[in-house]
Each structure stands twice: as structure tokens, then as C-alpha cells.
Amino acid sequence: MLVKVNELLKDATENHYGVPAINVINIETAHYAALAAEQEHMPVIIQFYPGFKDYAPLSAIAGAAKYYAERASVPIAVHQEHSQGYEIALEGIRDGFPSVMVDGSSLPYEENVALTKSVVDVANVFNVDIEAELGHVGVGANANDFVTSDFYTNPAQAEEFVERTGCGSLAIAVGNAHGPYVKVPHLDFDRIRECREAVSIPLVMHGCSDIPDEQLQKAVNLGMSKFNIATEYFRAMYRSLEKEIKSDSHDGDGVGLMFSIKNDCIEFVASKIRLLNPNNYSM
Numbered sequence: 001m002l003v004k005v006n007e008l009l010k011d012a013t014e015n016h017y018g019v020p021a022i023n024v025i026n027i028e029t030a031h032y033a034a035l036a037a038e039q040e041h042m043p044v045i046i047q048f049y050p051g052f053k054d055y056a057p058l059s060a061i062a063g064a065a066k067y068y069a070e071r072a073s074v075p076i077a078v079h080q081e082h083s084q085g086y087e088i089a090l091e092g093i094r095d096g097f098p099s100v101m102v103d104g105s106s107l108p109y110e111e112n113v114a115l116t117k118s119v120v121d122v123a124n125v126f127n128v129d130i131e132a133e134l135g136h137v138g139v140g141a142n143a144n145d146f147v148t149s150d151f152y153t154n155p156a157q158a159e160e161f162v163e164r165t166g167c168g169s170l171a172i173a174v175g176n177a178h179g180p181y182v183k184v185p186h187l188d189f190d191r192i193r194e195c196r197e198a199v200s201i202p203l204v205m206h207g208c209s210d211i212p213d214e215q216l217q218k219a220v221n222l223g224m225s226k227f228n229i230a231t232e233y234f235r236a237m238y239r240s241l242e243k244e245i246k247s248d249s250h251d252g253d254g255v256g257l258m259f260s261i262k263n264d265c266i267e268f269v270a271s272k273i274r275l276l277n278p279n280n281y282s283m
Contacts, residue, residue: 002069005077005099005226006129006168008043009202012225018216018276021045021079021204022269023230026056027064028258029237029265034068036269037076041283044273045226047079048097050088062096074283079131081228089119099129101171105136109157116165124166131226134161135173137206155194162199169226170195171204178207179231187215189222196223204228209235217278227276233268240264 012019022044024030030046037044046065050058062078069076079099080092084106092100102119104112116132123130135153153172162170172195175187195203203224208216209231216227240261244250250257 001072001075002066002098003043003075003077004129005045005079005131006202008045008075008077009169009225012043013202013223015281016221016223016279017042017281018220018225018227019043019045019077020269020272020276021047021081021226021228022233022272023047023049023081023228024061024065025052025234026061028261029233030061030065031068032262032265033233033269034065034072034076035262036266036273037074038072039266040270040273041074042273042277042281043075043077043283044269045077045079047081047228049081049230050083050092058092058095058097062092066096066098079129081131083119086115086118090122093123093126093128097128099131099168101131101133103133105133105171105173109161113161113164116161116167120166129168130166131169131171131204132161132165132167133171133173133204133206134158137171137173138177139179149188152188152191153195155191155198158195159198162201167201169202169204170199171206174205176205176207176211179209181210185211185215187211187219189218192219192222192224202226209233213275216275220276220278227272229272232272233265236268237261237265 022033048061065078080097081101082103083089084103089102104115120130136151174191204226206228208227208229244260
């Protein structure tokens, strides 16, 4: 069933489980994420990065993701992530995403507040959930982005930010980063705890690919509820495609090739659903 992101994350926070937010790039990757949720009888969020819209239009991915969510027997939410600006955030709302992230984290604080508030005001008219970001979640290729605490989210500022913007969930910087990490990250658990105490809305962690399992599970138990996963899913898809292409069993059969990676993709997403449910919550 298609559910709102905020509704799903509030349930996750209350019941101490995490929801994998799986970045997809086409119909197949969205479908396989939904099938994994069905297999595990637990929710998932299917999300799309608008930087890929030249490859797959926003409306096409939103439509496909909602199609599979509506036909699922478990809660599935659909989300557009990392809208870096007012126009692309509104494009996601217009093109049918029930939830959109507006990312003003690279802006000065007051500009981030103003941008986020302006998107929230529009989203409220259309009953669309808004995720925002405070702190600098950089890239894993630059160790300075995730080991320097100056970039981390200030819990007291997070409280004010949420109050002033009205965002529905908040992505925080606590030692995480996007993409492959050049060294093993070490999450700031004290800061997660302080952010959880400072705000009442769900907390989001970006850059979860390759963060050690035990750290992610501790983050769940400290109250984080949405965990973005892109790099690892793309890697699993690539390796499965590579294996199938080398087998030379799908020459001229593009449909068969994309079907052949189905089980590997499902198992990857299923493994993340299980990982982020350390307390064995069942729906």
C-alpha cells in the first residue's frame, strides 16, 4: 500500500526500526525494491535523485514507484531526494512525488531556513511531505567531509530550524557522507542522541552505504528512522549485471538480462530491511 513518508517514519521511530530508503534509477530497480518489502513483510521507501532526470523523467519514476507501492501488501512510501533548490523541489511536487527533500544545507543557515520554509508552504497546499537537511553531509571521497565535527548538525540549531521551517523530517550530519568512503566512518552517537532529544520529527541519515552494520543498528536504537542507500544498491545491480553478461546467456535479450538480476537486487534490499530491524519488529 502507498503510504506517506512522514506517517511511515513516525511508526518506525515509535517502534524502534529503521526504514531503508532505496535509490532507484528505473522501473526494474523500483519493482525489485517493492518485491523485497513484500518478501520481508516490512516497509521500504522508494526514492529517486532528480539529478538523473535526463535518464528517467521524474514523472515516470514517480508513476512507476507509486504503481508498485499501491499494489503491495506492505507499506511503501515514494520520495524525491536531494532537490537542491526551489525549482527542482517544486518540479518533484508537480510531477507526482508524495514526498520531496529540499536540500539547502550548502547555504548559509538563514538562507536554508528561508528556502526550506518556502518549499514547505507550497507542499502543504498539495499534502506533500518535506524532508530538509541541516549540517553538511559531504562526500565519502573527502575524509574531511565526515570527520570534521564543524560540519555536523548542531542539536540546538536543529530544534530552531524545525520550528521555523515546519519540515516533516530532518537529515542530519553525524559523521556520514555520500558515496564510497575513503576510510571507515565513525558516527557521532552522542550527537544523534542529542538531535533526537531536540526535535520531535523523524531523523534521516544519508550516505548509509558502507557504514558498518553495528553502527547503523545503534543509530536505529538511538531513534533514527530513515536510512538512505544508493551506492550499495547500484553496486549490487552492477555486479549482478556483470555476472550475467559474462555468462553470455542473454545475447540479444535485454528483457531477460534485466529479469536475471531480479533475485540479487531483491536479496540486497531484503538484507538492508533485516539489518535495520535489530529489535525484530513485525507488522
